[in-house]
Amino acid sequence: xxxxxxxxxxxxxxxxxxxxxxxxxxxxxxxxxIVVSPTSCLEVTTTPFPESAWCVPWIHSLFENAxxxxxxxxxxxxxxxxxxxxxIIGGDGSTFDIGMGSNSGMFERGHKMLYVCYDNEAYMxxxxxxxxxxxxxxxxxxxxxxxxxxxxxxxxxxxPAIALAHRVPYVATASVAYPVDLRRKVKAALQVxxxxxxxxxxxxxxxxTFEAGYMIELARLAVETGLWPLTEYVNGELVGVKKxxxxxxxxxxxxxxxxxxxxxxxxxxxDMVKQIQALADANIAKFKLVD
Amino acid sequence: xxxxxxxxxxQNTANMKVVEGxxxxxxxxxxxxxxxxxxxxxxxxxxxxxxLSQMVADGELDSEFLTVDSEFSALSxxxxxxxxGARSYSSTTSQGLALMYEVLYNVSGMRLPIVMNVANRALxxxxxxxxxxxxxxxARDVGWLQIYxxxxxxxxxxTLQAYKIAEDAKIRTPIMVCMDGFILTHVYEPVELxxxxxxxxxxxxxxxxxxxxxxxPKTFGAFADPFTYTEFRYQQFxxxxxxxxKIELVAREFEETFxxxxxxxxxxxxxxxxxxxxxxxxxVIGTIxxxxxxMRSEGIRVGLIKVRSYRPFPVSALRKALKxxxxxAVIEKDVSIGNExxxxxxxxxxxxxxxxxxxxxxxxxxxxxxxxxxxxIRKIVEKAEAARKGIKxxxxxxxxxxxxx
Numbered sequence: 127x128x129x130x131x132x133x134x135x136x137x138x139x140x141x142x143x144x145x146x147x148x149x150x151x152x153x154x155x156x157x158x159x160i161v162v163s164p165t166s167c168l169e170v171t172t173t174p175f176p177e178s179a180w181c182v183p184w185i186h187s188l189f190e191n192a193x194x195x196x197x198x199x200x201x202x203x204x205x206x207x208x209x210x211x212x213x214i215i216g217g218d219g220s221t222f223d224i225g226m227g228s229n230s231g232m233f234e235r236g237h238k239m240l241y242v243c244y245d246n247e248a249y250m251x252x253x254x255x256x257x258x259x260x261x262x263x264x265x266x267x268x269x270x271x272x273x274x275x276x277x278x279x280x281x282x283x284x285x286p287a288i289a290l291a292h293r294v295p296y297v298a299t300a301s302v303a304y305p306v307d308l309r310r311k312v313k314a315a316l317q318v319x320x321x322x323x324x325x326x327x328x329x330x331x332x333x334x335t336f337e338a339g340y341m342i343e344l345a346r347l348a349v350e351t352g353l354w355p356l357t358e359y360v361n362g363e364l365v366g367v368k369k370x371x372x373x374x375x376x377x378x379x380x381x382x383x384x385x386x387x388x389x390x391x392x393x394x395x396x397d398m399v400k401q402i403q404a405l406a407d408a409n410i411a412k413f414k415l416v417d
Numbered sequence: 418x419x420x421x422x423x424x425x426x427x428q429n430t431a432n433m434k435v436v437e438g439x440x441x442x443x444x445x446x447x448x449x450x451x452x453x454x455x456x457x458x459x460x461x462x463x464x465x466x467x468x469l470s471q472m473v474a475d476g477e478l479d480s481e482f483l484t485v486d487s488e489f490s491a492l493s494x495x496x497x498x499x500x501x502g503a504r505s506y507s508s509t510t511s512q513g514l515a516l517m518y519e520v521l522y523n524v525s526g527m528r529l530p531i532v533m534n535v536a537n538r539a540l541x542x543x544x545x546x547x548x549x550x551x552x553x554x555x556a557r558d559v560g561w562l563q564i565y566x567x568x569x570x571x572x573x574x575x576t577l578q579a580y581k582i583a584e585d586a587k588i589r590t591p592i593m594v595c596m597d598g599f600i601l602t603h604v605y606e607p608v609e610l611x612x613x614x615x616x617x618x619x620x621x622x623x624x625x626x627x628x629x630x631x632x633x634p635k636t637f638g639a640f641a642d643p644f645t646y647t648e649f650r651y652q653q654f655x656x657x658x659x660x661x662x663k664i665e666l667v668a669r670e671f672e673e674t675f676x677x678x679x680x681x682x683x684x685x686x687x688x689x690x691x692x693x694x695x696x697x698x699x700x701v702i703g704t705i706x707x708x709x710x711x712m713r714s715e716g717i718r719v720g721l722i723k724v725r726s727y728r729p730f731p732v733s734a735l736r737k738a739l740k741x742x743x744x745x746a747v748i749e750k751d752v753s754i755g756n757e758x759x760x761x762x763x764x765x766x767x768x769x770x771x772x773x774x775x776x777x778x779x780x781x782x783x784x785x786x787x788x789x790x791x792x793x794i795r796k797i798v799e800k801a802e803a804a805r806k807g808i809k810x811x812x813x814x815x816x817x818x819x820x821x822x
Contacts, residue, residue, distance in 0.1 A: 157631060157634075158631045159631060160629050160631065162497065169638075169640065170640055173636055173638070173639035173640060174639065174640060174642065175639040175640060175641045175642075175645050176639070176645070177639075178636035178639060180634065180636050181634055182631060182634050183629040183630060183631055183633075183634045183635055183636075183637075184634070184635075184636050184637065185496075185497065185500050185629060185636075185637040185638050186637070186638035186639070187493060187496045187497075187520075187523050187527070187638055188493070188519055188520065188523055190489070191489065191490065191493035191496070191520065193490075194485065194489075194490035194491075194493035194494045194496075194497070195493050195494070195496050195497035195500075196497055197483060197485075197490075197494050197497060198453060198455070198483075198493070198494040198495055198496060198497025198498030198499070198500075198501070198503070198505075199497040199498070199500070199501055199629060200497075201453055201481040201483065201494075201498060202452065202453065202481075202497070202498050202501035202502070202503050203501070204481075205452060205453075205481055205503075206501075210631055227486050227487055227489070227490065228485075228486060228487075228489070228490045228493060230486060231485050231486030231487075231490050235483070235484075235485075
């Protein structure tokens with residue numbers, strides 16, 4: 127395999143899915159690529175001045191403006207007739223919440239770029255606070271489990287549906303545990319003459335609390351339980367899903383993570399596990415994950 | 418610097434056209450040939466970008482014009498464009514500038530030479546769309562250069578000058594060209610529009626060395642820890658100090674090409690022998706000049722110093738221009754709630770460690786679009802005259818309507 131376009135020596139945690147995700151995205155995109163990133167773990171672990179782990183041109187401005195910054199890059203690439211890939215790589219906080227305005231603007235203006243969200247389901251860079259992407263019942267530092275709380279009271283925001291509502295021509299979900307699928311989707315997205323959105327499940331070892339070395343297995347469990355369906359939409363039509371042969375119970379996924387451990391200690395936790403199973407079952411039915 | 422007469426003495430009246438201020442500025446922007454323009458609608462700035470988008474629509478201007486979801490995104494788009502080597506333009510005002518606040522620091526910190534017209538307007542609450550300068554004066558510390566203009570002609574000329582200053586490799590700092598909203602953006606007056614070819618000669622192509630280019634991958638916007646952060650800010654500070662000279666130089670070069678001069682950092686009107694000097698920025702200067710003419714005919718030795726460059730603040734130029742006055746009255750359309758107002762505080766600070774000991778009094782006036790009349794200027798001059806014998810009120814709100822308090 128060729129040299130990675132994300133150099134080693136970055137400062138991400140051991141067992142973090144983010145650098146692996148970036149490497150897979152860059153492998154697929156190649157060196158003729160410009161990356162724009164919002165403020166995130168990614169930014170602070172890969173670019174401590176005067177060092178940089180990036181072997182492609184990379185720009186960071188603010189937390190909520192990556193899509194607008196990238197729009198400015200895109201019009202200049204077009205103006206100069208350059209056939210360069212343009213990829214945003216950002217976390218779920220900027221993608222789902224604070225950057226929503228500029229994301230919406232970029233989607234509806236139809237700029238040619240790929241937006242990759244590495245989704246670790248909370249604000250990890252600031253210490254595991256709830257984001258719009260945090261799933262139901264997850265313990266975060268701002269939705270803590272407690273005597274009166276079972277964690278995050280709301281389900282995860284459906285960001286791919288929001289992208290689809292903007293008529294984004296290519297929308298997909300992917301997982302760090304399925305690298306072939308992820309690379310293929312990145313390549314497909316980069317062929318689109320317009321915006322594309324790929325949301326990658328990327329477990330966070332400190333925020334989710336799991337055994338070091340278990341990251342890929344955990345991401346795979348999310349898919350195998352039906353909680354993270356791997357989907358692909360072209361021009362608004364669902365064109366592909368990753369089938370799940372025998373769906374695993376969500377309990378197996380939840381038990382492996384500290385962020386759900388309160389559900390197995392509290393008496394009313396069992397009911398919540400049932401509700402989470404119902405969310406997985408709904409995905410299995412909606413996307414016909416089982417043949 | 419003019420010595421009391423009209424600084425536009427070389428103006429070629431044959432080429433003048435009566436146009437709206439916003440059109441004149443849009444025309445100037447067109448002559449600067451920006452690659453990318455991005456803006457969001459807000460009164461009283463909208464006419465500038467409406468004109469620009471029409472120029473693009475008619476093929477008069479070859480620019481990428483982006484309509485965006487907010488002022489925040491408008492300026493953010495220009496960060497990406499400018500990092501690709503684009504000459505970039507936006508304009509905004511008031512709430513829009515406030516919404517950009519975070520981006521303003523980012524643009525200057527990344528040393529991207531973006532030019533933006535600010536159509537100065539009051540900030541809410543209470544909501545008010547009329548002119549004052551609280552918006553840009555409040556943003557004096559964000560690292561942008563700030564030029565305040567007196568009339569539409571100067572707005573036109575300063576816009577072209579702005580790119581030349583901002584894009585200088587030793588400066589590389591964004592600029593706000595601040596023009597009073599409505600008073601200058603919506604007025605129709607005779608203006609000499611820029612000659613495209615002359616503007617091209619005056620302002621060559623923008624060719625930055627560092628851009629986003631896969632052939633030479635570079636990292637933009639890294640984070641800096643306590644070991645390096647201070648030096649980033651120091652370099653910005655240094656660039657603004659270098660801009661003091663550059664602004665003067667560009668003013669002289671502009672005069673050589675176009676025949677008009679506004680004095681660079683500051684300008685003056687009957688200030689040389691004046692005992693009472695009024696110090697201000699922006700369009701109120703027209704009124705002040707008329708008031709000075711009238712008072713001079715009555716034998717009152719009053720003059721004006723106009724601050725064009727508020728950032729960098731021209732400390733030396735002001736010391737030199739004001740040192741022989743007996744009293745200074747600062748008139749400004751902003752207020753630093755909690756401590757007088759921007760210009761008067763900065764002026765006092767500029768004098769403190771010098772040998773200059775002149776009484777300085779400050780007036781906040783024209784907030785939220787309230788007119789400043791010749792009568793008001795006379796009142797200020799009377800108060801300044803009285804302050805020579807001892808300051809009774811160091812700072813006040815001019816024409817405060819006590820009856821509605």
